[in-house]
Amino acid sequence: MGAAEALAVAFGVAYLWLAILQRRACWIAGGISSLLFIWVFLDATLYLQTVLQGFYVVMAVYGWWQWRDTGGEQALQVTLWPLIRHALAVCGVLLLSWPVAHLMSQWSDSAAPWLDAVTTLGSLLATWLTATKRLESWLWWIVVDLVVAAMVVTQALWLTAGLYFCYSLLAAAGYRSWRASLM
Numbered sequence: 001m002g003a004a005e006a007l008a009v010a011f012g013v014a015y016l017w018l019a020i021l022q023r024r025a026c027w028i029a030g031g032i033s034s035l036l037f038i039w040v041f042l043d044a045t046l047y048l049q050t051v052l053q054g055f056y057v058v059m060a061v062y063g064w065w066q067w068r069d070t071g072g073e074q075a076l077q078v079t080l081w082p083l084i085r086h087a088l089a090v091c092g093v094l095l096l097s098w099p100v101a102h103l104m105s106q107w108s109d110s111a112a113p114w115l116d117a118v119t120t121l122g123s124l125l126a127t128w129l130t131a132t133k134r135l136e137s138w139l140w141w142i143v144v145d146l147v148v149a150a151m152v153v154t155q156a157l158w159l160t161a162g163l164y165f166c167y168s169l170l171a172a173a174g175y176r177s178w179r180a181s182l183m
Contacts, residue, residue: 008036009163016167019130020174022078022181024067031060037160044155045111048104048120049148055124063131078178081134093121115151119144135182138175142168 011033018026129137
């Protein structure tokens with residue numbers, strides 16, 4: 001998976017950098033990265049991460065549409081999500097992870113069903129938060145990306161682990177950048 005993984009990583013870095021800058025082109029880079037990661041994660045038997053990449057492709061189209069120039073109307077602005085929603089979201093991710101992980105451990109040869117479930121469900125929410133320009137999406141990404149980095153190390157996906165570790169660092173920069181745009 002060397003070349004596909006390397007290309008996926010390169011487009012993934014481009015996606016995140018462009019997202020931090022609030023550039024609409026981030027969704028093109030993210031879509032390409034996700035298409036490539038479908039094959040990388042499938043080969044690594046991380047099935048939920050594979051499905052998640054398909055979701056990212058769909059969200060790339062949604063994000064591209066959400067971030068469009070509305071011709072005279074104000075572009076989508078960064079907003080906040082109330083703390084209670086985050087608390088409920090954490091509970092929801094953890095509660096939904098249990099049955100998903102259980103099914104994956106019973107019906108597949110998934111390499112890491114529990115971490116795969118938690119990170120997949122957390123990523124689904126974080127992606128939607130990003131597409132709707134919620135500031136806290138970056139905090140979700142910091143946590144999810146660190147856990148994914150640890151998970152893919154067990155599959156010897158060193159470039160991908162490096163990417164997700166860098167994602168967590170860049171997510172901190174993204175948080176600072178988007179927070180500044182609120183003021």
